[in-house]
Amino acid sequence: MGDPNIWFWVWVLLAAFLLIAEIFTAGFFMLPFGIGAAVAALMEFLGVSVGWQWVAFVFVSALMLVLLRRYADRITHDPPMRTGVDRLVGKAGVVIEELTPDSRVGMVRIEREEWRADAPGNEPVPVGTRVVVDRVDGTHLVVHPEV
Numbered sequence: 001m002g003d004p005n006i007w008f009w010v011w012v013l014l015a016a017f018l019l020i021a022e023i024f025t026a027g028f029f030m031l032p033f034g035i036g037a038a039v040a041a042l043m044e045f046l047g048v049s050v051g052w053q054w055v056a057f058v059f060v061s062a063l064m065l066v067l068l069r070r071y072a073d074r075i076t077h078d079p080p081m082r083t084g085v086d087r088l089v090g091k092a093g094v095v096i097e098e099l100t101p102d103s104r105v106g107m108v109r110i111e112r113e114e115w116r117a118d119a120p121g122n123e124p125v126p127v128g129t130r131v132v133v134d135r136v137d138g139t140h141l142v143v144h145p146e147v
Contacts, residue, residue: 007050011041011057028068036061085141088115088133092146099125099143108143116140 018034040057044050088110097107099119108117108131118140119125131143 008044028072032064
């Protein structure tokens with residue numbers, strides 16, 4: 001290219017475009033590439049060859065992408081809110097009707113609600129035992145004794 005500083009302006013315009021585009025995206029996707037372009041512009045300003053500018057752009061962009069994605073995932077992914085019967089998974093309760101291996105279905109009380117429950121295994125779970133809900137299976141809960 002005719003102008004020796006053309007790469008400086010290419011990198012500056014690319015960095016500006018990507019940093020402005022980041023405003024309209026979610027999850028820090030354009031920001032790493034904008035930072036990489038800014039680093040490449042700085043290298044052009046310092047007189048580093050175009051090949052090394054590209055290496056710096058790719059390396060810095062990849063590094064920032066990894067670092068910022070981890071940060072973005074941590075701040076933007078809230079655990080999904082459980083609704084309906086799924087809200088009971090992980091909750092503790094008490095057996096109010098024995099869970100036996102032959103029928104395997106009894107009753108448990110979770111908070112103020114009573115539910116049919118199943119306890120996998122060959123041991124009966126007697127009345128009064130504290131249990132934790134593992135999952136929901138159809139219309140009953142699958143529980144295990146609290147440790």
